[in-house]
Amino acid sequence: MSTPYQPRPYEPSDVQRERIAYRRRQTIRSVLLSALSTLVVGIALAYAVTGSPGWERVKSSFFDPEIAREYLPDILQGLWLNIRLLVVCTLAALLLGLLIAVLRTLRGAVFFPVRALATGYTYAFRGLPLIIVLYVFTFGVPGLRLQGMPSVLVLGGAALVIVYGAYLAEVFRAGIESVHPSQLAAARSLGLTYRQTMRHVVLPQAVRRVTPPLLNDVVALQKDVGLVSLAGPIDAVRAAQIATAQDANFTPYIVAGVLFVLLALPLIGITDWVTLRAARRQSAGS
Amino acid sequence: MLLSCQNVRKTFGTNLVLDDLSLEVDEHEVVALIGASGSGKSTLLRCVNLLTGIDDGVIRLDGEDITDPRADPDLVRRRIGMVFQSYNLFPHMTVLRNVTLAPDKVHKRAAAEIRDQAMEWLSRVGLADKADSYPDRLSGGQQQRVAIVRALVNNPRLLLLDEVTSALDPELVGEVLTMIRGLKDDGMTMVLATHEMGFARQVADRVVFLDGGRIIEAGPPSQVLGDPVEPRTRQFLARIIEAGRL
Numbered sequence: 001m002s003t004p005y006q007p008r009p010y011e012p013s014d015v016q017r018e019r020i021a022y023r024r025r026q027t028i029r030s031v032l033l034s035a036l037s038t039l040v041v042g043i044a045l046a047y048a049v050t051g052s053p054g055w056e057r058v059k060s061s062f063f064d065p066e067i068a069r070e071y072l073p074d075i076l077q078g079l080w081l082n083i084r085l086l087v088v089c090t091l092a093a094l095l096l097g098l099l100i101a102v103l104r105t106l107r108g109a110v111f112f113p114v115r116a117l118a119t120g121y122t123y124a125f126r127g128l129p130l131i132i133v134l135y136v137f138t139f140g141v142p143g144l145r146l147q148g149m150p151s152v153l154v155l156g157g158a159a160l161v162i163v164y165g166a167y168l169a170e171v172f173r174a175g176i177e178s179v180h181p182s183q184l185a186a187a188r189s190l191g192l193t194y195r196q197t198m199r200h201v202v203l204p205q206a207v208r209r210v211t212p213p214l215l216n217d218v219v220a221l222q223k224d225v226g227l228v229s230l231a232g233p234i235d236a237v238r239a240a241q242i243a244t245a246q247d248a249n250f251t252p253y254i255v256a257g258v259l260f261v262l263l264a265l266p267l268i269g270i271t272d273w274v275t276l277r278a279a280r281r282q283s284a285g286s
Numbered sequence: 287m288l289l290s291c292q293n294v295r296k297t298f299g300t301n302l303v304l305d306d307l308s309l310e311v312d313e314h315e316v317v318a319l320i321g322a323s324g325s326g327k328s329t330l331l332r333c334v335n336l337l338t339g340i341d342d343g344v345i346r347l348d349g350e351d352i353t354d355p356r357a358d359p360d361l362v363r364r365r366i367g368m369v370f371q372s373y374n375l376f377p378h379m380t381v382l383r384n385v386t387l388a389p390d391k392v393h394k395r396a397a398a399e400i401r402d403q404a405m406e407w408l409s410r411v412g413l414a415d416k417a418d419s420y421p422d423r424l425s426g427g428q429q430q431r432v433a434i435v436r437a438l439v440n441n442p443r444l445l446l447l448d449e450v451t452s453a454l455d456p457e458l459v460g461e462v463l464t465m466i467r468g469l470k471d472d473g474m475t476m477v478l479a480t481h482e483m484g485f486a487r488q489v490a491d492r493v494v495f496l497d498g499g500r501i502i503e504a505g506p507p508s509q510v511l512g513d514p515v516e517p518r519t520r521q522f523l524a525r526i527i528e529a530g531r532l
Binding site: 182185191192196 | 332335337359360361363364366367368370372374375376377378387388391392393433436437440
């Protein structure tokens, strides 16, 4: 018998129509304004740079397409080292950071030395400049002349992992501490052990929450992996430096810089996307 | 006797929360703890579930001293279910996973059997269609019913309910209380801290009035709520009536 619910036909009122028209006019106005101001600023910048007295000289010593083409293969080869080092060091540093963060949460007398070591580690290596750690690892450690000494590249990678592990450990710890104690109480009341509670309840929530800052540190690491070249291995920046010395032209640096930005873009994009998604989830949850 | 608390004392710093408190609960009995905020109701439940230690006294479950430092708290908690005021569902897990986590990881039961039991419980409380939803898609009343199911699938000997309706909108309280009434009919032993006097009257075999960490008065609901002997109980109930909650 019952007829399906039919909403009454809706026609915007005069007031509402007038408001819609007003908002449309405003939107068009602001789009035009922003286009105009962008144009003005762009022209002014271009004029200031190209119209400067030294522009011709700078152009030939920083933006020489010939030289860029000549040294691109060398720089790309160096960049390949950066990429490999980045992937390995990121994974190792994330694992180390997570491990240290979990060790720092352990309670109980037995774990005191573990806890103290983990805490001391994060304090020391967040304070130490990366370059000093790199020098100690790549120049100091081989000096021990131990058997089976790994290559300078591996030692440099280890230095990066140890320094970044300390930062990432603190990010993970912040995530762990951000999980509300009531979640622990609920998990323990179900009979889950401390370990199970960490594994199934605390860590999944913590990692999700700190993914944006973690990725941010990975972007920073991407730039710092190049520092291993201080100890010998040739990365993109070092390759550019060698090329610059050969021709007394700085173009290779610009090439390397552009490549680094291109390399960072996807990672930065992912970071933004994850951050946005986390924010959306949180607002949906409240 | 299933649960027995003898001369339990609990302090937070200089604050005496449970003062020489003794309480016994028989199997299949439902005991309602009433009293003002800070009277020790929630603390008593947390002590029974060993979420917080006690400073003196003995708590026994099935005759076993669970407050003995040599007892394994994880083994004790497996036999006790607890439901919290703010539900405390795990937000990163679906409703079904929230319910099956403990039977799977703690009780190591077969996956199919756990699933069947969980779905049976969820259907019984009208939430079968929410099994694959995440908690943030559920209303407070639905979340609280899931939290109760999560405690029940472990087949606990004793269920502790800590002001399970206090965070709910008034029109959602009924669905949770109906569920608890059903559990009483099943014979579940329950200790519940509550501000719902009407509900305590309906569902409890015994009402215990706490004040300052002590039991002031205990007895059948009709007596404690209808004809209290102690002046402090009367005072408390008068304030409740004034607030329109009885």
